Amino acid sequence: MSISFFWSRALLTNRFVLWLLFWCNLAGTIYGYMWYGEQMEYTIAHNAIWQVIFVPDSPTASLFFTIGILFLLYPPKSQALKGFSFLMESLAVVTSVKYGIWAVSIIFAGAAQGDHLVWQDWMLVASHLAMAVEALLFVRFFRFGALMLIPAAAWTFLNDIVDYTYGVFPWLPNELQDDLLGVQYFTLGLTVFSVLLAWVFLRLAKRKNI
Template sequence: MKPSFLWSRPFLSSRPVLWLLFVCNLLGTIYGYIWYDNQLLDTWEKHPHWQIVFVPDSPTASLFFTLSLLFLLFPAGLSRFKFLRGLIEGLAVVTSVKYGVWAVSMIFAGAAQGGELVWQDWMLVASHLAMAVEALLYVRLFRFGTGMLLVAGAWTLLNDAVDYRYEVYPWLPQTLWDNVPQVMVFTFCLTIASMAAGWLALRGAKRAKTEF
């Protein structure tokens, strides 16, 4: 078996792989929300309640991707939800790429300024890189278009604005507490880059389908 088979359409669309990814992402999503429990509680107690929606960034991105897998697992049963499918898939791609890269960047940026890397950090690095990679791989199987990609990007930019306007951004390593302005600029730029990455992946998928 050639290594390229592991990212081929037949392999990615096979039901065992889809179910495996669904279970892994579902468990990761649940773990992610548990990881945010202290910040969620703190936000609920100290901020207007509407802001709590913008707190758990990575697990919400993982939730979008998990829901996207349901449309691949049950295409006939969920075929009537075309608009919802496109919206969720667009959000899955933009947010998974953005927060996957963001989390890894923050972990290593904190370590570069003297923070200690523990085993949980390496677990988070692996899981968040997987978020970004799987989202881009599955673009070829998704059905969202450029319009939904722009909507997803707009929502993510709104999330960034709320995060740094009201200080509900994900808690940073202590070594980065003095670098919030730089982190904010990086975050906004990464959202734009994630939209671009999603668009390029979408364009590549359409080109490959046309050539096929």
């Protein structure tokens, strides 16, 4: 059996595998919202309530991907649902790549400046790397086109703007508090990178017809 089987259409679109991914991502989404619980409570108490939507970045990305997998399991019939599924898929790819890379980068940036990593940090590294990888693996199976990257990019940039205008970005390691401007620029640049990478993978999938 070729190693390429492990990222083949035959394996990844198998209904057992799709259901496994659905439940794993759903569990991760729920855990992620619980992880952000304290910051969400703080935001509700100290900021305008609408800003709480922009606090749990990674769990929301995971939620988009979970919905995208559900639409692979049950393809929508109506035009309205098809449009919604395309939006969820584009958001799933862009935000999963963006926040998967972002979280890992921030964890190691904090460690490089003296933050002591514990087992939860390594768990977050593994789970966020998995977010980015699975999103790129599934670009070729999702049905959204390049135009749907526009609303996905708009949402992700809006999230960045709200995060760093109102201070609702994910809490950083103490070692990075004096690097906030650099983190902000990195976050914005990562949004651009994630959108471009999604576009490249879409083009490759279309060219190879896979």
